[in-house]
Amino acid sequence: MAVGSGALPELHPVAGVKIAIGSAGIKKPGRKDLVLFELAEGSTTAAVFTQNRFCAAPVQVAREHLKSGSPRYLLINTGNANAGTGQRGMQAARRSCEAVAELTGCKASEVLPFSTGVIGETLPLAKIEAALPTLPASLNEGLWLDAAHGIMTTDTRPKAWSAKVEGTPYTVTGISKGAGMIKPNMATMLGFAATDAPVSADVLQSLLSDIAERSFNRITVDGDTSTNDACVLVATGKAGGELIDSSDAPHYQALQAALLELFTVLAQAIVRDGEGATKFVAVKVEGGANRAECLKAAFTVAESPLVKTALFASDPNWGRILAALGRAGIDDLDVEKVTVSINGVVVAEAGGLAESYTEAAGQAAMAPEELTICIYLDRGDASETVWTTDFSHDYVTINASYRS
């Protein structure tokens, strides 16, 4: 199951970014499970990674390599997360970078490795090394959709977005994947995006950190932060023009807006394809004293198993929303002041059922696949929005049978 059509726009190539797809047979024979990105010399690359203390070997190696200079290649495999694999996992991640370096003539430290799939199984390095040699010759700018397919695990469909940045010569294109173990903390597993704009490394990293915080870090499927989350943004500069090296530079605002839209679409695409999802839900908390408490409230409601099963049942169960809100850790919350609406229908006010509420209106509000739950706290001017899914039988089925 997944919410919405999942139709993708035209994916514009980004000058300076080439892609190749391979099949290493990591989990299943014949499946496209390897993706190689080549980044033109002179590109700048920014990345954010999972804050999970138990982070995968490739995340550790990618962090290390990023420090030593600008990457030329990104190597991504699915079917195996290379997490919880100890020193052997670290060696495998390093060795896969060396293999790319040997084939392409770059340094191993100019390759960033990414893995997604089963935790705790040894990365089948020999299979990857056997599949790699065919890739460099097939590198091509037009393979973003293939790459989106190539990084899927329990995803039911590819996730991608692309746009020409208005009023500028620039393009932005990106892909993402993920369906379960989704509550990114600094980034999500996996997002890759590129622009042909020329952007300095500092500005690119601060753009990415800010935008990831407002997009990937605002989604949750099951509250389980992955061990492998990683999000990468590349600026090749191939479109030319003045270097964007500060927020006052020409086109900075337009590029920022386009990247925010790109990342928001990619992050929401992960929620729409959340494991077992039948609903796409925005939980909007307004009127908070500060953004931190709005976020706490929004995530607590979005992750409550009782709220999520009510969403699955299309039940306008505002009592469960208020109960979740009541345990969100806002010590001096006055529930009598809280108003809750679902798709515009006020369901609760003054700590109880809204006077104007009718069961028919509530049922009608809950019926659509896409919902907005709006919670007004009446404590200040801060607001935050988090996107989530419901909790269905298919979530249990998928996770009782798939060993992540």
Next chain:
Amino acid sequence: MAVGSGALPELHPVAGVKIAIGSAGIKKPGRKDLVLFELAEGSTTAAVFTQNRFCAAPVQVAREHLKSGSPRYLLINTGNANAGTGQRGMQAARRSCEAVAELTGCKASEVLPFSTGVIGETLPLAKIEAALPTLPASLNEGLWLDAAHGIMTTDTRPKAWSAKVEGTPYTVTGISKGAGMIKPNMATMLGFAATDAPVSADVLQSLLSDIAERSFNRITVDGDTSTNDACVLVATGKAGGELIDSSDAPHYQALQAALLELFTVLAQAIVRDGEGATKFVAVKVEGGANRAECLKAAFTVAESPLVKTALFASDPNWGRILAALGRAGIDDLDVEKVTVSINGVVVAEAGGLAESYTEAAGQAAMAPEELTICIYLDRGDASETVWTTDFSHDYVTINASYRS
């Protein structure tokens, strides 16, 4: 579904506590849904209530009444939580106390009201008032099992425990209920226990607070703290003997131990009957720097949807346990030092699969209905244990069809 036989021991009456059961037809006609406790004059009563900011009208009224003196009656209804019902709910809770006072000759402030069931629907006061008059005449010391039945909602079986306190003339007996919206914070909906020991009000309250913290506050079914949690401990003093007014008093230690066992059994009974439960799981975190971080780790693992679905599948998925641990908020956690065992089989060590692990041993360890997941952090001497259940299809079915 539920875990274990659910067989109950003999429930000893507690001198000074009488019980009556009634049928008000609150949710379904004919169901036993009213329980009245009468406490002998001179009894002391301690109580702890939910810390959810969105707390039910009866919780607010019970707190108020407790302040003004020692209660003589406890009135409990199921089928309606009287939560999220605003001023009308407060009036209904107060009025139900007045009705008991009129029938029994006590003051309304000597009655504590308790409700459990659907949130957000008006309490059908007229039905309760109509059913109450038959109750006082049927008050009887031998009805603890009937009371355990009378307070059930989605529970599949009654929960009760009773013991003669060794080396003392005292008896302790108690009942509890609850299956979903279970992560008590200071107490759980609902626990009622009594002893015939003579205990001063101060000592009784501190005994209850301490014991509730170590029993009810260590269980979680779905992480959703209820709006109606309440736990009451009555000491009638009818067994006579010296007043227990300090922790140095004779019999204090024995009584404390008996009450801790009573509350632990009652709390665990709620987990064993958790909504859709097929497993009863102790998550034990040892070697922590302090108890707070052990608790954070234990609750994060116990509430992870991915860990819970793996438990449902009897899958020894240690990767999900480590992933949950990694996001538990222990900032300087060194995953390389963590050891995880399931029912004594070491599954993970040094951040990866244990050398000694075999899949056959892992599968065998996961097979039983009752499991202990032991997580050793190697950071200090603190430890904590939390009890929980798995996440099954039935949890989704129950909560997609029951409006709590």
